[in-house]
Amino acid sequence: MSLPQKRFFRQRAHSNPLADHSLEFPSCPSKMDWSEHFPLFFTKLGERFNDEENSMKTKKKVEFADVGCGYGGLLGSFCEVQVTVPRADINFKVGLADTFPEVLSLGLELRAKVADYAHKKILALREQNKSTGKYQNISIVRANAMKYLPYFFEKGQLKKIFFLFPDPHFKKSKHKWRIISPHLLSDYAYFLAVGGLLYTVTDVAELYEWEIKHLSEHPLFMRISNESLKGDATVDLILNSSEESKKVTRQGGDNKMGEIYYVSLFLFALVVF
Amino acid sequence: MLVAELNSALILTSGDTLLLPASNQLIKIPPPDVPPNLTKGQLQVLNKQDRTITSVTTSRDGKHIAVSTENKQIVVFDAAFRIVSNFIVNRAPSKILFTKSGDMLVADRTGDVYLYKREKTEPVLLLGHLSMILDMALSECEKYIITCDRDEKIRVSRFPNTYNIASFCLGHDEFVIRVVVIKGVLVSASGDGTVRVWDYVKGAQLCSIDTNLCVKDEKLLEEFSGVMDREKVDVTALPITDMQVVCDGDCLVVAVSLYSCRDVQLYRVELEGYNWTVLNSVEPVDALHKFYLSKNLYIFDSFKVSVYNLSNSALINSDKQMDEFYEKHKNVLKISENEITVLYKRKFDNVQEYLERKKLRLESGK
Numbered sequence: 001m002s003l004p005q006k007r008f009f010r011q012r013a014h015s016n017p018l019a020d021h022s023l024e025f026p027s028c029p030s031k032m033d034w035s036e037h038f039p040l041f042f043t044k045l046g047e048r049f050n051d052e053e054n055s056m057k058t059k060k061k062v063e064f065a066d067v068g069c070g071y072g073g074l075l076g077s078f079c080e081v082q083v084t085v086p087r088a089d090i091n092f093k094v095g096l097a098d099t100f101p102e103v104l105s106l107g108l109e110l111r112a113k114v115a116d117y118a119h120k121k122i123l124a125l126r127e128q129n130k131s132t133g134k135y136q137n138i139s140i141v142r143a144n145a146m147k148y149l150p151y152f153f154e155k156g157q158l159k160k161i162f163f164l165f166p167d168p169h170f171k172k173s174k175h176k177w178r179i180i181s182p183h184l185l186s187d188y189a190y191f192l193a194v195g196g197l198l199y200t201v202t203d204v205a206e207l208y209e210w211e212i213k214h215l216s217e218h219p220l221f222m223r224i225s226n227e228s229l230k231g232d233a234t235v236d237l238i239l240n241s242s243e244e245s246k247k248v249t250r251q252g253g254d255n256k257m258g259e260i261y262y263v264s265l266f267l268f269a270l271v272v273f
Numbered sequence: 274m275l276v277a278e279l280n281s282a283l284i285l286t287s288g289d290t291l292l293l294p295a296s297n298q299l300i301k302i303p304p305p306d307v308p309p310n311l312t313k314g315q316l317q318v319l320n321k322q323d324r325t326i327t328s329v330t331t332s333r334d335g336k337h338i339a340v341s342t343e344n345k346q347i348v349v350f351d352a353a354f355r356i357v358s359n360f361i362v363n364r365a366p367s368k369i370l371f372t373k374s375g376d377m378l379v380a381d382r383t384g385d386v387y388l389y390k391r392e393k394t395e396p397v398l399l400l401g402h403l404s405m406i407l408d409m410a411l412s413e414c415e416k417y418i419i420t421c422d423r424d425e426k427i428r429v430s431r432f433p434n435t436y437n438i439a440s441f442c443l444g445h446d447e448f449v450i451r452v453v454v455i456k457g458v459l460v461s462a463s464g465d466g467t468v469r470v471w472d473y474v475k476g477a478q479l480c481s482i483d484t485n486l487c488v489k490d491e492k493l494l495e496e497f498s499g500v501m502d503r504e505k506v507d508v509t510a511l512p513i514t515d516m517q518v519v520c521d522g523d524c525l526v527v528a529v530s531l532y533s534c535r536d537v538q539l540y541r542v543e544l545e546g547y548n549w550t551v552l553n554s555v556e557p558v559d560a561l562h563k564f565y566l567s568k569n570l571y572i573f574d575s576f577k578v579s580v581y582n583l584s585n586s587a588l589i590n591s592d593k594q595m596d597e598f599y600e601k602h603k604n605v606l607k608i609s610e611n612e613i614t615v616l617y618k619r620k621f622d623n624v625q626e627y628l629e630r631k632k633l634r635l636e637s638g639k
Contacts, residue, residue, distance in 0.1 A: 008631070017403070020618035027425075028443035112624045142624075146403050147424055150441040155476075176403075183401035186430075190438040219436055 003124045006071065009117035015110045017146045017177055025143060025151045032152060034062075037139035038104055062106045062152075063159040064096055065191070067145045068166055068179060069107025072118035074238065075138040076125055097125075097138045099237055103159075106152075107140040115142035146179065149187060156193045163200040164238060168207040180211045182218065189220040197224075201238055274573065274606060276565040277329045279338050279352065283565065283595070284331075285573075286340065287606045289324035293354070294598040299605065302326065305346045306359045332371040339377065341366035347379065347389075362387070362396070368409045378418070380406040386420060388433065400435040402428065407616070410452045410459075412473070419459060419473060421449035423616055427461055429473045440476030444469060448616045451516040455525060456544055460518045464616060466510030468527055468540070470547055480547040484529050484538055485510045487551060493533050506617045514613055517566035519583070526552070526583055528566045532613055537564045537572060539586065553586040562606070575603075 015021075026032040035042040041060050066074050076097035096105040109115040118140045125135040143152065166179045175181070180200060188198060198221065202208050215221050229235050275286040282295040291300040302324045307316060322344035331338045337357065339349040345365050349357040364381040371377055377389040384402035386409065404422040411418055411432065417439060418432040427442035427449055447464030454460075459473035466485040469478055488494065494511050501508045511531045518527050525542040539552035557574035565571040569589060570581040578599050580589045599606070 008634075020620050022620040022624070027446065112627055116627075150426065150443060155438075155440065181401075182398075182436075183403075186400065186436045186438055189436070190441075219434070 003128075004117055004120040006117065009071075009113045011111050011113040017110065017144055017179075021110070021144060023142060023144060023148065025141075025148050027151070029150075029152060029154045029157075037106070037141070038136065040133070040136040041104065060104055061154075061157050062104045063157070064100065064103055064105035064162070065149075065153065065158050065160075066096075066105065066107040066162040066164070068163065069109050069118060069140060070114055070165075072107050072109075072121055072138075072140055074162060074164060075105055075107050075118070075140070076122065076135050095138070096237070097135050099233060101134075101137060103137060105138045107138070108143045108145045108149075108152075109140060110142065110144050112142060115140060146184060149191060153191045155190055156196075158191045158196055159193055160197050160199065160234065161188055161192060162238070163198070165202060166200070166207070168202070168204040170206070175210075178207070178210065180214060182214050185214060185218045185221065189218070197234075199234065199238060274563045275326060275329045276563060276571070276573075277331055277338065278565075278567055279331045280335045283571070284329065284338065285606070286326040286329050289326065289342065290605060291326075291329075291340070291354070292598070292602055292605065294592075294595045297594075297598060298354070299602065300350075300354055302340065302342055302346070302348055303356070303359065305344070305361050307361075328366060328369045330369050330371055332375060333373060337371065337375070339369055339371065341369045341379070347377070349377075358393075362389075367406055370409060370411060372411065373415055378409065378411070380409045380420060382406070384422065386418070386435075399433070400428070400430055402426070405616075407448060407450045408452045410454045412454045413457070417454075417473065419452050419454060421452045421461060423448045423618075425449065425463070425465075427452060427459070427471070427473075429459075429476065439474055442469075442471045442473060442476050442478070444478050444481070447510075447512065450513060450613075450616070453516070453518045455518050456520050458525075458544070460516070460525065460527060460542075462513040462516035462529065464510075464512035464613070466513060466531070468513070468516060468529060470525075470542060480542065480549060482527070482540055482542075482549055483510075484513060484531060487538050487554065488531065488534060490534075497533060501614065501617065504614070504617075505619060506614075508617070512613050512616075515564065517564070519566050519568075521583065526566070528564060528570060530561060530564060535561055537561065537570065539570070539583075555581050555586055573599075573606075 033045040035044045069075060074096055076095035107118060109118060122135060122138055122140060129135055163179055169175060169177045200211050216223060277284045285292040289302045324346060325343040326340045327343055328341045336352055337349055339347060341347050343365065345362050347362055347366065347369065348359045351357050362379055364383050366379045367382050368380040369377060375391050378386060379389060380386045382405050384404055384406055386399045386406065387396040388399050389396045402420060402422045404424045406420050406422050409420045415432055417429055418435060419427060419429050421427045425445045425447060429439045429442065431437040431439055442459065442461065445461065445463040445465050445467065449461050449463045451462040452459060458479065459471040460468060461471065462468050466483060468482040468484060470480045471478055488511060497511055498508045511534065513529055514532050515530045516527065518525055523544050525544065527540040527542060529538045536554040536556040538554045540549050541552055542549040555570060555572060557572045557579060559574040559576050562573040562575065570583055572579045578595050580592060581587065582589050
């Protein structure tokens, strides 16, 4: 099974998040049939694994969510070889699938073609790595994260949630389409476990200011200092593996990383009432 | 037409008028108090617009009644119907509520909920849905605010710290049009034709009633799905148009009206075990305008007001004063054409088309 070719899956960068798309989603998280996405970890809804070892697997839950995952670069990449990275000190790995082999990661993407590509890519990666069983821990759904996250995730289920290079929606009238907004942050806080992390990266200064403002103002999020970012393997992963960051790196030259990206990391903190 | 109750007296609304049968009075909603710095153009727009009442609510202490109108106006009256305040909000309100302390919650059609404090400060934005909010309720303890939307969602947020979401009550397959908190549970009604009872703090469903099972005439659904089919909307049930709940001892009594059905269905739900039974439904003589459930069940049709006893669905000798009033002002009482069909989603599916096109392209070997 060969990897899908991106040129057959191009789509414009925007999709109206408020429109009534015809999407499939479960009526509530417990009705979600995860076996279609992670066949190694879940049996069909209502069925059970027979042996002890496997029944432990069914207790697994998706813990990482990549919202607006695009072509799925963060989840898992094509290349197994070491990629040339501008900063030499990074121990580079490709994608969440490799870096967190024990964690189930799910990408969510609204654009139909792009979601289709990412899905085919994951299937091909699994097929190619059959012997090692790699890439079984990543999957993607076509979903509108702004409206339908509660149908996929339970309260406190997620350990990490990613918003990488989201649509900046420059016009003021389109600000309500932005994926980071005061309203939606309350939703994200609901899905995150206490101590869970929200990652956001953008190469648009204006959006960065907006995100920092709303995340800082939200009572349930606390900013993590730039100092602490250095030790986080996920940050390096984000900067190097996601498709968008590769594009930005290609276009913007290699040594400008610090100037191009605005990374921010927020910790979800529980406020006691 | 809407119905509310203030100190056991019914208040009806029709268009831009409040009708008070007890005092034989009609009150027209006055134009809004316009801030002085408005431009002439804005003024014209405000004055022209229709002041049809969209929501009516009473305070728990029985001292105030408030209405919201189509032209974004909110008018608060005291118990003697003197105007206490009359102001304009930014977006068309769909539902208003008083809190215990007399502040006002305003949900609007763009999906936001604002808190208007009694001291006239700027309103506080409490929460937002990405969809039209169709109803809103406060828990009895006022620690939770519950909102439901044109999607299938019910959101339970802490109050007043609404950034902290307690749960989502998920299970409805269509828009949720009513939420009522009573006796520590949440009762919801939806376009999918079901009434559901929830433990709203946990977001767990306790029971579900399919009201369509009690519809004897199968043609009604056929007809409705035929109409909706032309708009490319798939419907599998007659939608609930209104639901009201009262407590009767250790049971809840739920009254429901369905689209194009003439009768008002009644259900009894036990608060222990959540078993439910169907009570006799009540059918008006003429087309149903509205029903109102409190100690008794009031049915408003195009001719008269009928009052029914809840425990045995028997007709009570009707209220003479009410009848006369209703007869006299029948011409004022317009049925508001609150078209429920617009709440259904006209889904557009571009995926099927895309897959077919791609298949063709791959086959042609490009």
